[in-house]
Amino acid sequence: MIKVENLVKRFGELTAVDDVSFEVRRGEVFAFLGPNGAGKTTTIKMLTTLLRPTSGRVELDGLDPVAKRDEVRKRFGVVFQDPSLDQELTAWENMEIHGVLYGVPRKVRRERAEELLKLFELWERRDALVKTFSGGMRRRLEIARGLLHTPKVLFLDEPTLGLDPQSRNQMWTHVKKLNVSDQVTVFLTTHYMDEAERVADRISVIDHGRIVATGSPAELKERTQTDSLEGAFLALTGTTIRDETAGSADAMRQMARMWSGRQK
Amino acid sequence: MRVVYILWLREVKKYLRSRTQIVASLGSPIMYLGVLGFGLGPVFQRAGEGSYLQFMAPGVIGMTVLFSSMFGGIALLWDRQFGFLKETLVAPVPRLWIMAGRTLGGATVATFQGLLIFAVSLVAGFRPVSVWALPAALGVLVLTAVVFAALGTAIGSTLKDMQGFQLVMNFMVMPIFFLSGALYPLANLPKALAVLTRVDPLTYGVDGVRGALSGITHFGISWDFGALAFVAVLLLGVGAWRFSKIEI
Numbered sequence: 001m002i003k004v005e006n007l008v009k010r011f012g013e014l015t016a017v018d019d020v021s022f023e024v025r026r027g028e029v030f031a032f033l034g035p036n037g038a039g040k041t042t043t044i045k046m047l048t049t050l051l052r053p054t055s056g057r058v059e060l061d062g063l064d065p066v067a068k069r070d071e072v073r074k075r076f077g078v079v080f081q082d083p084s085l086d087q088e089l090t091a092w093e094n095m096e097i098h099g100v101l102y103g104v105p106r107k108v109r110r111e112r113a114e115e116l117l118k119l120f121e122l123w124e125r126r127d128a129l130v131k132t133f134s135g136g137m138r139r140r141l142e143i144a145r146g147l148l149h150t151p152k153v154l155f156l157d158e159p160t161l162g163l164d165p166q167s168r169n170q171m172w173t174h175v176k177k178l179n180v181s182d183q184v185t186v187f188l189t190t191h192y193m194d195e196a197e198r199v200a201d202r203i204s205v206i207d208h209g210r211i212v213a214t215g216s217p218a219e220l221k222e223r224t225q226t227d228s229l230e231g232a233f234l235a236l237t238g239t240t241i242r243d244e245t246a247g248s249a250d251a252m253r254q255m256a257r258m259w260s261g262r263q264k
Numbered sequence: 265m266r267v268v269y270i271l272w273l274r275e276v277k278k279y280l281r282s283r284t285q286i287v288a289s290l291g292s293p294i295m296y297l298g299v300l301g302f303g304l305g306p307v308f309q310r311a312g313e314g315s316y317l318q319f320m321a322p323g324v325i326g327m328t329v330l331f332s333s334m335f336g337g338i339a340l341l342w343d344r345q346f347g348f349l350k351e352t353l354v355a356p357v358p359r360l361w362i363m364a365g366r367t368l369g370g371a372t373v374a375t376f377q378g379l380l381i382f383a384v385s386l387v388a389g390f391r392p393v394s395v396w397a398l399p400a401a402l403g404v405l406v407l408t409a410v411v412f413a414a415l416g417t418a419i420g421s422t423l424k425d426m427q428g429f430q431l432v433m434n435f436m437v438m439p440i441f442f443l444s445g446a447l448y449p450l451a452n453l454p455k456a457l458a459v460l461t462r463v464d465p466l467t468y469g470v471d472g473v474r475g476a477l478s479g480i481t482h483f484g485i486s487w488d489f490g491a492l493a494f495v496a497v498l499l500l501g502v503g504a505w506r507f508s509k510i511e512i
Contacts, residue, residue: 048354086274088278097351101351
């Protein structure tokens with residue numbers, strides 16, 4: 001489904017993604033596991049046509065995201081690390097706009113929106129403004145929205161960041177269910193080990209922009225002679241703490257959190 | 265086309281829902297009208313220029329449109345980092361449509377705001393010279409709103425963080441307002457000021473509205489129209505170009 005060969009992304013001096021190659025099979029749940037600043041989000045951005053690779057090849061469903069941008073965009077749904085819902089609109093309106101943007105015909109749009117909102121247990125709240133939703137509900141709505149145009153791949157960039165265990169659990173149950181019933185390929189990034197272990201068929205551990213190891217959770221544990229994925233992760237990436245330089249986006253993220261906290 | 269429409273509709277819907285924001289945004293124009301309008305009235309009268317309220321109400325309407333449309337555009341900066349903009353930018357539609365929907369939505373909202381202040385100024389005692397002038401005034405308002413919504417979009421697409429916002433407020437929005445002749449007549453100004461007022465697009469917006477509503481115009485309404493239309497096309501181009509360069 002996704003094929004990446006020798007992918008490189010440089011920002012000036014910094015090499016964010018350094019010669020990365022991997023393959024994601026159709027219908028699989030694939031996880032990118034790595035510490036902060038490992039290059040997870042940058043890779044997702046290149047796969048979702050938001051960044052151009054410096055060099056290397058990317059293929060999604062056989063198409064090149066740079067050359068066939070709009071075709072590729074129709075084939076995936078994405079949930080970003082930062083929320084991208086319109087909080088001043090209702091859940092239903094958010095779904096409607098998404099459907100129009102992706103050119104889903106009205107009838108299909110409405111049926112599918114209903115189906116997805118019911119599945120993600122948001123149907124009763126469809127006419128409530130998103131700003132009244134809890135973090136977990138917002139995430140679920142974002143995933144439901146990302147699936148509205150029946151994509152072949154669903155990208156989830158640290159989707160459970162800041163969610164309580166109940167919401168995380170519920171969210172993954174739904175995603176797993178869809179993965180099985182609709183054969184949606186799921187590509188996710190996370191730094192929660194337990195999560196990756198629970199939902200992913202295969203995992204790539206990425207660090208400093210390079211893939212350190214790829215395999216099923218069991219394989220990774222075996223290779224590192226550890227009994228937990230956390231142990232395997234630490235064995236592969238070391239125990240030093242990564243100090244990311246905070247950019248302006250981080251400053252704004254902090255401010256956004258502050259403000260959204262205040263509104264409640 | 266449906267894409268442009270739904271994004272336009274989104275802006276309008278959000279505006280109509282934010283009652284507190286509407287009320288809050290009326291605060292400063294009402295201050296200007298009430299305090300400056302009546303405070304400077306006697307001096308203006310003594311200088312032989314007639315009623316100051318008649319003169320400055322169109323200026324305050326122009327100011328409202330300026331603030332509202334610029335804010336709408338600059339809010340893009342916020343929206344792209346933590347909001348809905350990202351969702352539209354990964355959609356399989358040309359960015360030009362997204363920019364058009366947003367900008368036209370912002371311009372529509374700004375025009376509404378201008379009309380609201382027009383209503384408030386009527387309560388304060390402002391009297392348009394004739395009912396027939398209203399469509400012309402509305403036309404000028406719409407063009408003014410498009411000009412600054414496009415400028416706001418261009419700035420919002422270019423800025424990197426919120427610190428830049430204060431800079432834009434102090435070195436762009438306020439000067440545009442004060443140099444527009446919203447508060448003082450354009451005749452007999454010192455040379456430097458005269459030049460600056462003439463490169464300020466809002467000058468033509470205010471002059472056009474004033475020409476239509478109060479019958480006082482410096483350049484003539486058709487000249488105002490032409491100047492605004494020209495700047496609108498120019499800034500829409502710049503806005504679309506900056507918008508197409510956004511990286512998230």
